[in-house]
Amino acid sequence: MRTYGQYCPIARGAEIFAERWTPLIIRNLYLGCGSFGAILEGAPGLSRTLLAQRLARLERLGIVASAPKPAGRGRRYALTPAGHALFAVCAALGEWGAAWLELAPEHLDPFVALWSMCHALRRERLPARRVVVRFDFTSRRRPERFWLLIEHGDTELCKAYPGLEEDLFVTAEAEAFVKWHAGQLSWADATLDRRIQLHGPAWLVRAFPTWNARSMFAHITPVARTAARAAG
Numbered sequence: 001m002r003t004y005g006q007y008c009p010i011a012r013g014a015e016i017f018a019e020r021w022t023p024l025i026i027r028n029l030y031l032g033c034g035s036f037g038a039i040l041e042g043a044p045g046l047s048r049t050l051l052a053q054r055l056a057r058l059e060r061l062g063i064v065a066s067a068p069k070p071a072g073r074g075r076r077y078a079l080t081p082a083g084h085a086l087f088a089v090c091a092a093l094g095e096w097g098a099a100w101l102e103l104a105p106e107h108l109d110p111f112v113a114l115w116s117m118c119h120a121l122r123r124e125r126l127p128a129r130r131v132v133v134r135f136d137f138t139s140r141r142r143p144e145r146f147w148l149l150i151e152h153g154d155t156e157l158c159k160a161y162p163g164l165e166e167d168l169f170v171t172a173e174a175e176a177f178v179k180w181h182a183g184q185l186s187w188a189d190a191t192l193d194r195r196i197q198l199h200g201p202a203w204l205v206r207a208f209p210t211w212n213a214r215s216m217f218a219h220i221t222p223v224a225r226t227a228a229r230a231a232g
Helices: 009-017 022-030 036-041 048-060 081-100 110-118 174-182 187-192 202-211 223-231
Strands: 064-068 075-079 131-138 144-151 154-158 168-173 196-199
Touching: 009 022, 009 081, 022 036, 022 048, 022 075, 022 081, 036 048, 036 075, 048 064, 075 081, 110 131, 110 144, 110 154, 110 174, 131 174, 168 174, 168 202, 174 187, 174 196, 187 196, 196 202
Parallel strands: 131 168
Antiparallel strands: 064 075, 131 144, 144 154, 168 196
């Protein structure tokens, strides 16, 4: 690969961190995605070939470690101490992005928000019984539908119908759902305007919003919004 040819630690660190997809791979590993498929699922648009190349390089650099799965084919991946330290750079970048960058239409992928929510669920609040939640996202070029399967505290996000009875139905504007998870829209406002609607047993309707632990950057108020309030 090309390098900056400088001794500066910023230049040397950027040679690794600034490669396309690397920060997202580090993020996904930090969130507990230990298999190749799980890492790939959390990075829509990343090819299997490129992910394999990135993981191999990160292993050579001592940022990621892998071992054969105890059962079955494939390997399990995890961050090393150097990888966990590199995630701190990801977190700092995320804090800057949450503060200074506005969400644009191209950022409002509801699947990514659902995937993120699944990795931030308050598992102690999940129902003890099996629950299947269907999500229908509107206001996109074409409607999108996903399913969340919750069973024994574990969750699975499905792009195809899992063949099980559906318990709760969520119909939402993609923008409203993404902004709710990101902490930029309250549940009360989203449901009052009917931008997010729930249908199902009353106990599930009440419980659903309490499962969401929000994005790790939900506490950050965008600077543009803060400035607008001050000007008003």
